[in-house]
Amino acid sequence: MKTPNAPATDNEIIPRMPSTDTMGRPMSDLRISVTDRCNFRCTYCMPFDEYTWMDRHEVLSFEEIERLARVFVGLGTSHIRLTGGEPLVRSNLDQLIGRLSRLAPNFDLSLTTNGALLAEQAGSLYDAGLRRINVSLDTLKPGRFKEITKRGNLDEVLAGIRQAKKVGMSPVKINAVIIRGINEDEILDLVTFARTNALEMRFIEYMDVGNANAWSLDKTVTKKEILEIVQARFPLREIGRAEGSAPAVDYEFIDGGGEIGIIGSVTEPFCSSCTRVRLTADGKLVTCLFAETGVDLKAILRGGISDEELQEKIAAIWTGRADRYSDLRWESLSSSAGYRPRDHKKIEMITLGG
Ligand code: SAM
Ligand code: SF4
Numbered sequence: 001m002k003t004p005n006a007p008a009t010d011n012e013i014i015p016r017m018p019s020t021d022t023m024g025r026p027m028s029d030l031r032i033s034v035t036d037r038c039n040f041r042c043t044y045c046m047p048f049d050e051y052t053w054m055d056r057h058e059v060l061s062f063e064e065i066e067r068l069a070r071v072f073v074g075l076g077t078s079h080i081r082l083t084g085g086e087p088l089v090r091s092n093l094d095q096l097i098g099r100l101s102r103l104a105p106n107f108d109l110s111l112t113t114n115g116a117l118l119a120e121q122a123g124s125l126y127d128a129g130l131r132r133i134n135v136s137l138d139t140l141k142p143g144r145f146k147e148i149t150k151r152g153n154l155d156e157v158l159a160g161i162r163q164a165k166k167v168g169m170s171p172v173k174i175n176a177v178i179i180r181g182i183n184e185d186e187i188l189d190l191v192t193f194a195r196t197n198a199l200e201m202r203f204i205e206y207m208d209v210g211n212a213n214a215w216s217l218d219k220t221v222t223k224k225e226i227l228e229i230v231q232a233r234f235p236l237r238e239i240g241r242a243e244g245s246a247p248a249v250d251y252e253f254i255d256g257g258g259e260i261g262i263i264g265s266v267t268e269p270f271c272s273s274c275t276r277v278r279l280t281a282d283g284k285l286v287t288c289l290f291a292e293t294g295v296d297l298k299a300i301l302r303g304g305i306s307d308e309e310l311q312e313k314i315a316a317i318w319t320g321r322a323d324r325y326s327d328l329r330w331e332s333l334s335s336s337a338g339y340r341p342r343d344h345k346k347i348e349m350i351t352l353g354g
């Protein structure tokens with residue numbers, strides 16, 4: 001029998017009636033940031049050289065992440081995405097993939113990476129159980145790639161994408177943030193690149209994540225604009241959102257050339273179907289990408305608590321969730337009141353994970 005304060009678990013998933021939040025949204029997707037560190041300095045995400053990095057002792061261990069993931073799966077979470085910062089800078093990430101991929105049958109595990117270290121790690125990640133991967137790639141021009149990422153090398157990322165395909169990952173999706181005046185002239189080149197290499201292209205509207213980027217609405221190339229540019233060259237048919245709750249609206253090429261997705265986070269917000277919960281690398285539970293704070297699960301975990309009690313706490317947080325930041329932002333942007341990103345002190349994207 002478990003004692004109430006037993007931090008150890010018997011590695012079993014404890015199924016519990018899934019909770020929904022105040023808007024009826026289930027907690028089906030968990031995004032885990034495995035580190036706040038990154039080998040790039042993308043202008044739209046973390047443009048500064050130095051941040052106040054998390055103390056390494058504050059970062060969740062693989063054991064702690066696995067335990068929390070198991071608790072979430074018991075609460076009805078069916079998708080886990082690893083992210084960061086850059087997840088591949090966390091040492092021995094394949095070991096965490098191995099632990100998570102064995103959590104439950106029919107359970108979906110994926111990872112988002114900038115691809116710089118992917119060529120060397122794709123094989124071990126695949127062997128550990130990773131099948132689905134998203135690689136961020138905003139440009140196919142080496143000079144522009146350097147300007148956007150500051151520290152990145154395009155050839156290394158392209159090699160990483162090739163290696164992910166070679167080892168058998170499927171699908172390999174490409175994420176591109178489109179910013180006016182920076183890379184909107186490459187939308188068709190990116191689509192052609194994806195079609196030629198059997199990759200799935202995902203375009204993302206530029207957002208005011210964190211507090212470090214210099215976002216303004218005029219820099220966001222809208223979902224509608226992106227769609228029109230692609231449609232004019234490659235006719236598309238709308239498929240809709242995967243499982244009704246994915247951020248991207250998917251489209252298929254009428255000529256059979258595959259699919260693309262467009263994430264209209266700013267101009268076509270999808271809060272009403274948002275099933276995503278986030279865990280920061282230092283163990284804070286955050287219920288919205290634009291949240292100002294989170295709940296310190298690590299402190300609760302390290303203080304000694306049973307899995308059942310942990311489930312109760314997480315379920316209570318989720319049940320009280322009322323987040324709809326992007327809906328409200330769009331209402332403000334569309335009204336005379338306007339919207340000032342700096343009025344909102346958000347957690348940085350590198351801490352939260354995208
Ligand atoms: N480092 C990894 C990467 O770049 O793929 C994972 C973390 S990154 C924060 C996750 C995703 O967020 C990336 O696809 C990135 O392009 C996206 N992202 C970062 N800043 C963004 C912004 N201001 N607007 C829209 N997407 C953004
Ligand atoms: Fe790093 Fe990803 Fe942010 Fe770029 S988008 S700075 S690669 S965390």
Ligand code: SF4
Pocket residue numbers: 270271272274275276287288289290323324325326327
């Ligand atoms: Fe979900 Fe928050 Fe984004 Fe809305 S703003 S879709 S609630 S993460």
